[in-house]
Amino acid sequence: MSDAALVALVLAGDLGAYTPLVSRHYPSCARYARRVLGNSHDAEDVLQETFLLAYRALGRYREQDRFRAWLFRILVNQCRSHGRRRARQARRLLHDHEARDAAEPRSPDESGLDDALQAALGSLDPLLREALLLKYGEGLAYEEMARMTGASISALKMRVKRARDSIRVRLEESTHE
Amino acid sequence: MSDGRETTDDVFAESFRREYRRTPLPDPGAQARIVAAVRGAAPPSRGGFRLAAWLEPRTITLRPVVVVAAAVALIAAGALLARIDSRWRLAAPPPPTMASQPLHAVQFLLVAPHASRVALVGDFNGWDAAATPMRRGAERDTWMVTVPLASGWHAYAFVLDGGRWIQDPRAPLAPPDEFGGPRSVVVVGEHGAGV
Numbered sequence: 001m002s003d004a005a006l007v008a009l010v011l012a013g014d015l016g017a018y019t020p021l022v023s024r025h026y027p028s029c030a031r032y033a034r035r036v037l038g039n040s041h042d043a044e045d046v047l048q049e050t051f052l053l054a055y056r057a058l059g060r061y062r063e064q065d066r067f068r069a070w071l072f073r074i075l076v077n078q079c080r081s082h083g084r085r086r087a088r089q090a091r092r093l094l095h096d097h098e099a100r101d102a103a104e105p106r107s108p109d110e111s112g113l114d115d116a117l118q119a120a121l122g123s124l125d126p127l128l129r130e131a132l133l134l135k136y137g138e139g140l141a142y143e144e145m146a147r148m149t150g151a152s153i154s155a156l157k158m159r160v161k162r163a164r165d166s167i168r169v170r171l172e173e174s175t176h177e
Numbered sequence: 178m179s180d181g182r183e184t185t186d187d188v189f190a191e192s193f194r195r196e197y198r199r200t201p202l203p204d205p206g207a208q209a210r211i212v213a214a215v216r217g218a219a220p221p222s223r224g225g226f227r228l229a230a231w232l233e234p235r236t237i238t239l240r241p242v243v244v245v246a247a248a249v250a251l252i253a254a255g256a257l258l259a260r261i262d263s264r265w266r267l268a269a270p271p272p273p274t275m276a277s278q279p280l281h282a283v284q285f286l287l288v289a290p291h292a293s294r295v296a297l298v299g300d301f302n303g304w305d306a307a308a309t310p311m312r313r314g315a316e317r318d319t320w321m322v323t324v325p326l327a328s329g330w331h332a333y334a335f336v337l338d339g340g341r342w343i344q345d346p347r348a349p350l351a352p353p354d355e356f357g358g359p360r361s362v363v364v365v366g367e368h369g370a371g372v
Contacts, residue, residue, distance in 0.1 A: 031200040058221035077304030137197040150342030
């Protein structure tokens with residue numbers, strides 16, 4: 001059954017029809033969130049927010065849209081909002097020396113996501129990382145990425161190119177080690 | 178030459194995608210927790226957040242002193258945002274999905290004479306450019322929308338013609354974040370004005 005048909009069922013009152021939508025799109029959303037946030041706990045928070053937000057907003061989904069692209073638009077922005085909240089928390093900590101001293105160093109990921117790809121992604125500016133993951137990770141079209149991020153297609157192409165050039169050597173070296 | 182470059186890029190893309198696909202998923206129970214959370218949520222309606230209901234013309238009871246105070250605040254701050262406190266009584270109850278928290282009707286205005294359509298995006302609507310379209314005012318160069326917002330700090334931006342994001346030229350900028358991009362900020366309710 002297509003995504004659009006499942007959405008129609010949910011809106012018609014068959015609320016259980018949302019579960020297969022979650023199952024169908026959870027893996028790709030989870031991969032993206034985990035790679036862009038670099039932490040499984042943050043990723044889980046964002047994923048829950050994203051699927052809940054999408055559920056509540058389902059009435060605004062239009063069949064001419066691709067559900068996956070619509071969902072990713074929410075996910076991308078939830079990841080950005082999460083990044084902003086985290087940055088604000090970090091700033092507050094920096095103003096509080098005692099808190100800073102007491103703070104545990106943030107683990108990159110308690111579930112062992114410390115591979116070469118994550119190391120390379122972690123070296124990128126967040127905007128470049130986001131563009132690279134959407135393009136090469138999720139295989140989205142630049143037009144879809146532009147609608148999600150608000151950036152122009154040319155800017156996105158530039159971000160992807162810069163990201164690719166930046167981590168290409170690093171990844172190639174790691175694969176030959 | 179260009180073929181060689183494309184081949185190199187293809188190899189990179191393939192390699193990247195292969196590694197990306199191997200990304201371990203979070204805790205296996207996470208998906209079940211999401212489903213459980215969804216089951217506990219209010220069912221969606223065809224109106225989504227029903228923000229459209231807030232765009233309909235309606236009667237508002239307003240104390241004159243509030244009008245004056247709001248006008249002075251607007252001029253002094255040069256802001257585009259009119260905050261209306263809880264003394265404003267709306268003719269209809271707030272949307273069910275937002276009924277559990279006190280909401281404040283906040284009007285957003287933008288002067289964009291050359292835009293053919295304008296939308297409001299923010300952390301309150303999932304940054305969804307389709308969620309909150311703005312309507313053209315009587316003065317044709319002004320776009321406006323009123324939305325219900327909970328008390329607190331909200332980041333937002335405007336989307337012109339479906340693609341170009343701009344910050345509010347007459348509101349404070351949101352603090353810079355790791356993603357950059359045009360973002361303005363509004364503080365609603367008892368938190369008062371400011372960033």
